[in-house]
Amino acid sequence: MTREGWTRLGLVAAGIAALEALCRTKVIKPLTLVPPSRMVHDLAGLLIAGDIFDDIGQTAIEVGGAFFLAIVLGVLMGAAIQATPRLRRAVAPVLASWYAVPSFVFYPLLVALFGLSTSPLIAIGVLSATPAMVVATIGGLDRVPRVLLRAARIHRLTAAQTLWLITLPSALPSLFTGLKLSFAYAFIGVIAGEFILSGGGIGYGIAYAYESFETPKMYALMLLVLIVAVGVNGALHAWEGRLLQRRQR
Amino acid sequence: MTRLFDSLAIVAGILLLWTGVFEYAGDSAITGPLQTFRFAANLLGRADFWQHAQATLSAFGYALAISAVAGIALGLILGLHRFSGDVAEPMLASLYTIPKVTLYPLMLLVFGLGVSAKVAFGVIHGMIPVILFTLSAVKNIPQVLLRTAKALHLTPMQTATHLLAPAVLPEIISGLRIGFALTFLGVLIGEMFASQRGLGFLIINGINSHDVKRTTAVILIVITASVAANGALLALDRRAHH
């Protein structure tokens, strides 16, 4: 691991230790925050008991589905918009202000459209995550060097070969940025939707635990959310690093 | 001319989609465009609406000031000290991925019900992008600019105002634009849970009491305000980027 990596690890460990100490010495009241060791213990307990598997499963399906759909839709729409300058000029303001719209307020509407199931939450995730992928796709395609496309023609590649062998690898750095952001937005959108308005999933579990004064369970679930967010983000980051490290100019 | 036409076509498309959704889902889920505009206009003429709007705006003002000042300061520090920046950047990106709404019980316990919780919500949403944009702006200052400053015998003050500020300003403005929108979002979310006042409260209250007419109108007003502010900042942003 790099020096930066070790420093990060050290900082996180020091932060957790400090929090633990503050909680144990009751500087932070147990009602406000339980010690991190307790969170881990409670989370392990929940996972062993298996009570929260349904919630985890539901959230995983929603986030995974939304992420997948956002990637597919984002790439297709991005490619179409990039290829059509006029369309691009027209939708640019929509794309640029999309993140300023709180998409979870559409939840009741989406329930009316899709019924009470996981679909409205997937829809919230898709609504939140797709624009990032669209923007990343447009940016990636913009940055394909024209000389490489000319080289493709000299090699007499077919359109499909050019797409796969030249365009995709050229756009990859930008696409990865889109992947990371899309995951973040899908995750945030789904959990927020569950938290505010739904009857299942991890987000709902946290809200429910809070309202029924099960503080330890609430913190255990928050820890789970934190671990997933940091874990997936870290995994995408590492994957990106492995693929792109050799071509850093 | 075609530009105007295309913009109008987009607006028409949105209204058409809205109408379609309304026809399909019915008025238990959403009100139609015309009705919503009328009700929104009505709302805008009422004093109690403006009290809520006032509450949101003042919390937003505090939150934005904190997000901007602290965000730029932290971004500058992390950008100038390369190692700290490299350590912090992925951590900040991970924090950005956390659904911050789940932290609301904690916020409530720490700040209690009221303005400070809303402000805190605004700040945790809006500050990270400001930090990240500022950080990368400072990190990407071309070394040749600094060498030029030395060659021209500029004082540190002159270097800061004449070379560094113009070099980083456009990116910082982009960061502030996103920070602006997310801070607003954060305040609204804060109001939905940690407050009895504000536009966020109006929305959640409307949803819970199935007051579709009011909810749709408030959402329309909120989105319009947010998109309009974003459009103005976008224009500024474009000018800063030449």
Next chain:
Amino acid sequence: MTAEAGAHATLRAVTRTYPGARPVHALGPIDLDLMRGEFFSVVGPSGCGKSTLLDVLAGLSEPTSGEITFEGKPVRGVPDGIGVVFQEDASFPWLSVRDNVAFGLRRMGTDPAEITRRVDYAIGFMGLKDFAHSYPAQLSGGMRQRVCIARTLVLQPRLILLDEPFGALDQQTRLLMGDELLRLWRETSATVLLITHALDEAAMLSDRVGVMSARPGVFIDLVQTNWPRDRDSRIVAEAEFGAVTGRLWGSLRAESMKAIGRAG
């Protein structure tokens, strides 16, 4: 000699105008017979249409008027047997040097053992042996250009078009690269069209040099050199070399002045 008999590629009254709100007449009319196996260079002021000429000859874009043939057939799209080294860096940053060089052969489904053999040869020929597993990002601009030359050469094209391939190199390296280009030309017996802005490069390498006018580029002079086939960069010391560069500069001086905006 009958022009058509030994001609490898021909251009007849070829022009190219870039369409747009203000159309740019970039090239021509151009008439040229490239002889089979000859080394032909094009010199001309920047912006005069040299890259445009290469584009239409390679079939990358259609001429606005006129007719181009390669090996007796009209050029429609990129024909088989033409290799191009572009002015810009066209190495694929996501592939190692080896994979860059093997790119074309892999597409053609060549036998793997044959690929290895030819790629090894091309990498060795261009002096890239120690960098076979490096990525373009780790190489200098000149090295990357060699990767592109190797990638072209490995396909054994019968006509090689090079667009200012040594533009990024210092003068000494340029002369040595010129030697390697001559060696390549001798060993492959390909026809070479080299675009360059360096008069000494054109004079030293070529059998014939075409001098282009300022935009729209037309040939204003064709200079025949009489170098032996096994020449190398040491001919820069000969008196005849000075005469050739002198004649090239004589034809080019007024045009270059036009290009930088002064009256000839």
